[in-house]
Amino acid sequence: MPEGTAAMTPRTAPDALIAELKDLLGERLSTAAAVREQHGRDESFHPVAPPDAVAFAQSTEEVAAIVKACARVGVPVVAFGTGTSLEGHVAAIHGGICIDVSGMNRIVAVRPEDMDVTVQAGVTRKQLNEHLRDTGLFFPIDPGADASLGGMAATRASGTNAVRYGTMRENVLALTVVLADGRIIRTARRARKSAAGYDLTRLFVGSEGTLGVITEVTLKLYGIPEAILSAVCPFPGVAEAVNTVIQTIQTGVPIARIEFLDDNQIRAVNNFSKTSYAEVPTLFFEFHGSDAGVAEQVEMVQAIAAEHGGTDFQWARSTEDRERLWHARHNAYYAGLSMKPGGKGFSSDVCVPISRLAECIVETKKDLEASDLFTAVVGHVGDGNFHVLFVFDPDNPAEIAEAKRLNARVVDRALAMDGTCTGEHGVGLGKMQYLEAEHGRDALDVMAAVKRALDPANIMNPGKVVGV
Amino acid sequence: MPEGTAAMTPRTAPDALIAELKDLLGERLSTAAAVREQHGRDESFHPVAPPDAVAFAQSTEEVAAIVKACARVGVPVVAFGTGTSLEGHVAAIHGGICIDVSGMNRIVAVRPEDMDVTVQAGVTRKQLNEHLRDTGLFFPIDPGADASLGGMAATRASGTNAVRYGTMRENVLALTVVLADGRIIRTARRARKSAAGYDLTRLFVGSEGTLGVITEVTLKLYGIPEAILSAVCPFPGVAEAVNTVIQTIQTGVPIARIEFLDDNQIRAVNNFSKTSYAEVPTLFFEFHGSDAGVAEQVEMVQAIAAEHGGTDFQWARSTEDRERLWHARHNAYYAGLSMKPGGKGFSSDVCVPISRLAECIVETKKDLEASDLFTAVVGHVGDGNFHVLFVFDPDNPAEIAEAKRLNARVVDRALAMDGTCTGEHGVGLGKMQYLEAEHGRDALDVMAAVKRALDPANIMNPGKVVGV
Structure with a gap:
């Protein structure tokens, strides 16, 4: 499924650069094949493209020194958090140096009175919430995987809680970024709002490492709801x-x-997580608020659901019951894969205006039901965002072609409804082919102009997001 | 108080350009002195800088044609909505053509089922809410002035409701923008979230006409609360x-x-709006929600206020009573000016992390009380944002100097608290001098690189926001 990799020339790191980075990092610079291989793939079907070396950075200053060294010789830099992206974001298709920030896992400052936190880019969302446990605060954005917060900022991640709390777009207050020439900037102050110039924070959120390397993230926090x-x-x-x-x-x-x-997804969940949900289209809900507020929400939603034939609510109130429920939901991707031993998966990620959502999913289901491929539909439908998981035999070209055909139809349908080809997974390699249809040539030109302005030598995760 | 205007060369529109625009627009191209004068000022103290001509555009295509004509001869373009900005944003300090979009006041599409709306840039917020009246929906962002929605997007405006509903940053879904070479782009689809490339919407929100001219705005809407x-x-x-x-x-x-x-502001309000509030530090509140939800909020806030000696709540429930209350609040600026006949005003606009807010305002009040100048403090304090209105005699250099001195101290104090020099008014001319202290030289370089990439000839509102 990878696209756009044809005409790319690898720019291999010269020995002198490797030696320089070895001097800087010692054992934390690895050229071992297994390490390179592990850093050249994410959780997607995109083929492995190992970097020439992996640099395990421990500070913003180290990242800056690595980028400076690479910039001097025009060698690509690819940032790596947990490798849980889904569109080949970390594949080193031009070669170069992978900067692994997973060792940058320090929580720099928690400020309960301001309800914000600053973390190094390698801190994961679960690590953060574990750390916050005694403060009464939490960080809500939950893409399923225990991703790094730097990676989540870089891909503009969201997930199940976004319908209430927003995405990384709304929840990042400021970033520390290493630019393509190794200079370090902070994109904003900690004030909740500002009109002081261009919104550099939002420019780097979702830029997928193509404009700079995110090394620290300041995030909004929320009070843990009473109920x-x-x-x-x-x-x-x-x-x-x-x-x-x-x-x-x-x-x-x-x-x-x-x-x-959908029914297939529930069947897969039952199979994988040993649950026994009715194998029909199903909604999973969560209500946050005061006791009275939650009661009021529940009453409204039950009334709405009943009008549509949804009356058999199963409730989960205790932390354990809720965790079991959401664990099953979060494993939907792996559950889907489990339905075809040896199968590989990839996932569409369209998002449409909510008024078109029912039509979009119903039409898509018709397509899927007419196909022999195993597919499952799961979605953050409150935002208009849903995924089709396509499971196929990676050695069967006919199945791959069928998955591509179905996926292209989902994307075309979403774009025709004024939607987007990716609600939360990002562009990486897999979605570049759709950006012109979504944004138009002239808007893509603006993105390319920004890319060239900030990374004139095209060394920051080259070949992703936007072609230059 | 204007800064940074010294070394600028006006690039006067040649007669041939005026003739070309006259051909295009007929009577809607004006070179009358009074019209030019009116378009060379906003509501701030910054001196008038009239454009060479004012073009009253009626469509995106007309704006594109005007920009194309200007681009061919390197003449500046300044967009103009209602002229209610506060930092000299519309002053044509390099000369050029002002594009007045107030005639672009068509509501393009209201989509109640998606809770969004698309408007031409000249539609004002009051016009929009009037139009929405029967839909049960409203647009909450309220900067006080009945500004155009294009201008509000361009300055990243917010105001009294931002603490709950966010600023223009959070509420613009997509923009139509005319680029510096006259090409037209749409920055995003209508999906509520997207990870499809760089966030062009947020790049243009707050760019103050320096990267392109906003001609259409798609906005989130909200249900009018039950209570x-x-x-x-x-x-x-x-x-x-x-x-x-x-x-x-x-x-x-x-x-x-x-x-x-603060006490001075209440005194001014009483004087101007014929109210009789106690002339002491005062909070104005508004609660939105279900009946039960509002009751719960009121109970909590009353308990908190009582702990701090605030017990004498005066309630306004009917639409008329609420409108009277907020009318008094919205006229705070004019009320302040009324305290010194013939006086002029300007306003600071700092925003700090909320934990520092009390200290910031208390320290600032000490400064103000030690001065002879009439000042008043008013603020959207839920966001950490407050304004000091300085009222002075424009013919008295000592008073001007005193206002500048006090203002610089407020800004320095906010920056030292990790705050911003402008929460919502924007940079324009007046705040350019503070951006380096706020963002650092390297982050400003990134802004300048973006500006040069999108406007290489520096014709889009030149001399504002960031120097190139």
């Missing part, structure tokens, strides 16, 4: 489930999570 | 009032508005 309640409810059909979501959002219920899983 | 309740409460001192705000925010109360007015 949290989760639920699962089966529906008679796809349209009934999705229309329940649409009406919930339009009514303004401040729901924290509202997730759709 | 709205406003209140005014006096406090024994500045610290008590501000600490009530801090605790309210830290408790996570989803308050819609929480505004601070």
